[in-house]
Amino acid sequence: MSGVQLATPVRSAATVDIAVTGTALMHRYAPGRGLDPIDFQVAGPGVVAVTGRNGVGKSTLLRIVAGLLQPTGGRCDVVVGGVPRAPGARRTCVGYGAPELSFYDELTVAENLKFATEARGDAGAGAAAAAALAEVGLAGRERDRFAALSSGLKQRLRLAFAILFQPPVLVLDEPGSHLDDAGRELVARLLERQRERGLALVATNDEREVRLADQRIELRGRGVGDPA
Amino acid sequence: MILRGLLFAWIAAALAAGFLWAPIVPGLGPTTRVLYFHIPAAWITVVALAWSMLHSVLYLRRRRMDHDDHAAAAAELGLLFGIVATVSGSMWAKAVWHSYWNWDPRETSIFFLLLIYGAYLALRSSIENDERRARLSAAYSAVAFVTVPFLVFVVPRLYFSLHPDTVINARGKVDMDPRIQLAFLAMLVGFTGLFFWVLSLKVRLSRLERRRAERAAAW
C-alpha cells in the first residue's frame, strides 16, 4: 500500500457514519491457511462480534481492517465520517488490541504509552496516557516495566493502548483473554462506550463478549492452522 | 517438442561450427574455443539478473505469484550460468595470463553478480511463507538493482588500486574473423534459447507445485 497523506485524527464523538465493508475479501498465508473469501458490511455506531472456529481467520480479518495486513484478494473499505480511509492511514482512526501486540520490555507502562502519543505528534500526550491508564485500572503502575507485568495487566495495557486516542473504530482481538472478572467488566464498559461513539469489532469465542454485540460476522471457512 | 529438438540441433551445429569450422584467434591459440561458451554464459548471467529484477519489481506492483516464479527461476539459472562463466573464465585466464584470478574489471563484476545471486537465494531459502518470501526477496532484488550501477563505476578503482600492473584485458573482439563471429553469435542465440526454455520449465513446475499444494490443503 502506498504511503498516503496522513488523515487528521478524528476525535469528535459524532462520527456516526462509520462503515466497514468487505468485498470478496480473502487472505492466503500458505496453501490452505488464511481467510476464505467473505463479503460483509457493518456500520456504526454499534458493536460487531466476529466469531468462528480457531484458525478460521478472525485475527486475519481484524488485521486487515486495522490496515496491518494487505489482503491477497478482494478489498476491505473503512469509511469514517463519510471519508474512506486507505489502509496506510487507518492507524489514525482505528484503535487496535490483540494478543500479538506487545510493548517494549525495557520501558515502563507510562513510557510505552507516551511513546505512542509522541509518535502520533499529539500535544497533551501525558494527559491522554494518564486518562487511558486510569480507565483500565493501571493508574498505580506507571513506573513498572512492561516485562514485570502479569499477563492480565499486560492485557489491560493493550486495552489502554487501543482506547488511547478515542478512536472511531475499535478493533479488539480476544479482549477478555487473561482477564479476571473485573477485567471482563472493564471490557464490557469499554464496548458500551464505543457503541455510542463509534464502531467496535471484537473477535471472540467467549459468549459473554458475543452477547454484548448487536451485529455479527460469522466466519465459516476451512480454518486449520495458525496464521503466524 | 519440436522446438526443443530444434534448440538442441542449433546449439550442436553452432558448437560444431565453432570447434571445427571457425579459425583460431592468433593471440589466443586453441583457447579461442572458450569464447563460444564462456562469453554466452556470462551474457546469460546478466540477462538472467535483469529478468529476475524486472519480475521482482513487477511482483511488488502487481502481487502475482507468477512474477515471483520468474524471479526465482531466473536467479537460480543465473547463478548456474554465472558459475559456468566464472569457472570457464578462470581456466581461460590461467591458460592465457597464467593466473587463475586477477580481480580485473570483468572478473570482479561477475564475482559481484554471483554474490548477489547467492544472497538472494539464501534470503529466499530462509523464509517459509511464500507470500512473505516473494515480497522480501523482491524488495532485496530491487535494492540490489540500484546498487549494481555503482559497482560499474567503482570497479576500475578497485582494480587499479590493488593490482596496478595486471595485464590489461586482451580479449580483442573488435576484429573477429567473420566465421568466428558467426559461430559466436549462433552460440549466443542458442544459449539465450536454452535459458528461456529451462526458465519456462521451472516456472511451470513452480506453478504446478503450488496448485498441488493448494489442492492438497483443500482436503
Add this chain to the structure above:
Amino acid sequence: MPTSASSFAAAVWAILRKECRTEWRTRYGLNASLLFAITTLTSVSFAAGRLGDRADLLGALLWIVLLFASLASLHHGFVREVEGHTLTLLRLVASPAAIAVGKLLFNLAFLLVLELVTVPLFLVLMGAPPPAWGPFLAVLALGSLALASTSTLVGAIIAQTRGRAALFAGVSLPLLLPVVAAAVSGTRGQWQQGSIGSELKLLAGFTAAVLGASILLYDHLWND
C-alpha cells in the same frame, strides 16, 4: 491537529528517542558491538603490525574493521522489534517512512559512537600518518551514511526471516561492496594527497539511491 509533516518529524523523533532509551537501558547491544569492533581492530593490528607507510593497506583495513562492526551490529534495530513482538506497536503509531528514518538515524548514531572509539584507536595502533582531516572525515561521514542506510534497509528485510543475524552479513555484503571500495579508495587518496571528489560523489550518489529505494520499498516490507 498535527499536520502530516510535523507528525512525521514527531514520529521520527519519538522513535529515535525510544531506540536510544531502550538501548541505554539494556546496553548489551552497544557493549557487544564495541567489544566486537575493538577485537577486530586488535586482531588486525596484531596480524599486520604498524603500517605507517602503506596508505593503501591502511585504508583497506580501516574500512574492513568498520564494515565488520556494521555487519555485526546494525541489524539489531529491526531484529529486536520482531523478536520482541513490538513491530505491530510500531506500525500502529508511525508511518513506514517514519519508522525507516527513525531507525536509520539511530543506526547512524550507533555507528558514530563505534567510530568515535574505533577510528582514533586504529590510527594510533596502526601507526598511521596524520590524516588530512577534512577529506578523511568527509569520506568517513559519507561512507558511514552509506553503510547505515543500506544496513537499515537490509535489516528490515531480514528481520522477518529465520536466519536473521546470520543472514544479515551475507545479504548486505554484496550491496556494500561499492561503498567499501569507494571508501577505501577515498581514504587512501587523502593520505596520498590525491583528489577524492569522485569517491565522495559515488558515496553520496549511492546513499541517495538507497534512500530513494527505501522510501519506495518500506511500505511493502511490513504488509504482513
